[in-house]
Amino acid sequence: MLSLAHLDKVYPNGAHALDDVSLDVGAGEIVALVGGSGCGKTTLLRLVSGLEAPTHGEVRVDGEAISAPHPAVGFVFQEPRLLPWLSVAENIGFGLEHLPAGERRDLVEEALLKVGLAGYGSRWPRELSGGQAQRVSIVRALVTRPKVLLMDEPFSALDALTRATLQDHLIALWEASQPTLLLVTHDVEEAAALADRAVVMQPRPGRVFADIPIALPRPRDRLSSGFVEAKRAVLAALDGSLSQPIGGRTSSDSQAPAGWW
Amino acid sequence: MSDMPIARKTTARMPARSVSARLGGGFVYGLLLPLAAAVIYEAAFRAGLVQARLLPPPSRIGETLWKLASSGALTTHVIATLLRVGLGFGLGAIIGVMLGALTGSSTLARRLLDPTLQALRAIPSLAWVPLFILWLGIFEPSKIALIAVGCFFPVYLGVMGAIANVDRKIVEVGRAFRLSRLKLARRVLLPAILPDTVVALRSGLGLGFMFVVAAEIMGASEGLGYLLVDGQQLGKPDQILAAILCFAVLGKAADWLILVATRPLLSWQDSFARSG
Numbered sequence: 001m002l003s004l005a006h007l008d009k010v011y012p013n014g015a016h017a018l019d020d021v022s023l024d025v026g027a028g029e030i031v032a033l034v035g036g037s038g039c040g041k042t043t044l045l046r047l048v049s050g051l052e053a054p055t056h057g058e059v060r061v062d063g064e065a066i067s068a069p070h071p072a073v074g075f076v077f078q079e080p081r082l083l084p085w086l087s088v089a090e091n092i093g094f095g096l097e098h099l100p101a102g103e104r105r106d107l108v109e110e111a112l113l114k115v116g117l118a119g120y121g122s123r124w125p126r127e128l129s130g131g132q133a134q135r136v137s138i139v140r141a142l143v144t145r146p147k148v149l150l151m152d153e154p155f156s157a158l159d160a161l162t163r164a165t166l167q168d169h170l171i172a173l174w175e176a177s178q179p180t181l182l183l184v185t186h187d188v189e190e191a192a193a194l195a196d197r198a199v200v201m202q203p204r205p206g207r208v209f210a211d212i213p214i215a216l217p218r219p220r221d222r223l224s225s226g227f228v229e230a231k232r233a234v235l236a237a238l239d240g241s242l243s244q245p246i247g248g249r250t251s252s253d254s255q256a257p258a259g260w261w
Numbered sequence: 262m263s264d265m266p267i268a269r270k271t272t273a274r275m276p277a278r279s280v281s282a283r284l285g286g287g288f289v290y291g292l293l294l295p296l297a298a299a300v301i302y303e304a305a306f307r308a309g310l311v312q313a314r315l316l317p318p319p320s321r322i323g324e325t326l327w328k329l330a331s332s333g334a335l336t337t338h339v340i341a342t343l344l345r346v347g348l349g350f351g352l353g354a355i356i357g358v359m360l361g362a363l364t365g366s367s368t369l370a371r372r373l374l375d376p377t378l379q380a381l382r383a384i385p386s387l388a389w390v391p392l393f394i395l396w397l398g399i400f401e402p403s404k405i406a407l408i409a410v411g412c413f414f415p416v417y418l419g420v421m422g423a424i425a426n427v428d429r430k431i432v433e434v435g436r437a438f439r440l441s442r443l444k445l446a447r448r449v450l451l452p453a454i455l456p457d458t459v460v461a462l463r464s465g466l467g468l469g470f471m472f473v474v475a476a477e478i479m480g481a482s483e484g485l486g487y488l489l490v491d492g493q494q495l496g497k498p499d500q501i502l503a504a505i506l507c508f509a510v511l512g513k514a515a516d517w518l519i520l521v522a523t524r525p526l527l528s529w530q531d532s533f534a535r536s537g
Binding site: 049051068069070071074075077079081083084085086094095097124125126 | 430431433434436437438439444448449452453455529530
């Protein structure tokens with residue numbers, strides 16, 4: 001459904017962010033991209049979104065090549081990035097401008113209800129907490145009903161408790177329309193809590209290191225042995241990806257292990 | 262804008278009391294200092310403590326103002342001055358916003374135009390006066406040109422800087438939602454630069470009042486600046502002070518108008534000044 005074929009990305013400054021990354025994601029699948037900093041996971045997400053173009057290779061959604069932001073692909077940024085001059089309701093409706101006002105209002109109301117922010121529609125973004133703002137930003141992307149939702153470490157700025165709550169929220173939202181979800185994270189627990197598959201990436205240049213299926217039923221119990229086992233598997237792969245001597249590269253590249261935190 | 266109905270609801274939600282308190286309450290506080298100074302000086306004058314030949318007491322300034330007002334002369338002078346400021350500021354601000362938007366949004370335009378404009382900015386605006394008089398004559402056009410030049414630069418700089426400072430991350434949201442260039446400008450860039458643009462317009466207007474005085478001192482038969490020169494030549498300090506008072510009131514009122522007119526558009530701002 002979402003297919004990345006031989007993606008290469010070299011930035012104008014010579015940084016080699018991605019090297020021959022291929023990945024196939026099925027419809028409705030949740031894939032977590034896990035990796036240390038500098039492994040190109042954010043770059044990968046931006047290529048899929050069409051915000052940046054790959055140097056080589058291509059991204060296809062249902063067979064259609066992505067070369068610029070596409071209506072079938074939604075993006076949730078690391079920060080909420082709400083427009084401060086629009087009310088919460090207007091922010092959610094930002095991508096719905098083409099719809100008639102009544103229909104837009106209904107969709108926005110429904111979205112607010114779904115994320116537990118009913119009655120918050122007329123507030124300004126500055127009046128929201130970090131967790132609330134990120135919830136608004138998630139429904140802003142979801143309300144246009146994208147087939148693919150991309151999320152770039154959406155919960156990394158939040159405290160652990162809020163993060164766990166929002167992860168549950170996200171799964172509830174996802175279940176309603178079941179978009180394909182590609183989620184970048186550096187949090188192993190987050191990958192185990194959300195994903196059907198964890199794709200562990202290796203830095204300098206970014207490549208796929210391991211593809212770990214997480215076949216746990218939802219809702220997931222974070223204390224179950226299966227969950228702990230999944231976390232351990234992802235963590236082990238992550239450790240492997242960072243300590244693996246990189247073939248043909250100088251040893252100065254292996255400063256990565258300290259950096260991924 | 263099609264988002265408007267929701268926006269109106271949002272502003273209406275603001276309690277009316279706090280708005281009136283911010284306008285009315287602040288107004289009273291602001292008057293305390295000048296009124297107290299006037300009362301003290303008046304008292305000192307009545308008690309014979311000060312020599313009033315060069316600094317007439319408030320009562321005499323008020324009397325002069327009243328005479329000017331009742332003869333209709335004050336209205337003529339005020340209208341002449343406001344017309345010049347209005348036309349000059351309007352002209353300078355419009356060109357400033359347009360050129361600032363151009364150089365702010367296009368690197369090519371900035372490289373081509375900005376160095377020249379910065380060099381022109383380095384010329385004291387009053388240096389243009391002889392040239393403007395030669396080109397445009399001694400009457401209104403040369404005065405308005407001078408005011409327009411004075412207003413242009415702060416507006417131009419402010420708008421250009423505002424566009425350059427728009428958060429790249431917010432612009433990217435617009436791109437992710439596939440906004441066309443025009444829609445990106447209308448729905449993202451325009452609201453984002455509005456606060457800085459208002460500040461730029463206010464400083465431009467302030468300079469407008471500065472240059473209208475310069476223009477009127479150099480040669481005019483009416484206007485508040487003319488009242489200043491006339492008062493100096495005929496030794497009437499009360500008339501000079503009356504004109505100065507008018508400038509203070511008009512300048513403050515014009516600035517306040519910009520603030521009030523743009524406040525509904527800026528009520529979203531999350532800044533230190535709002536919380537005060």
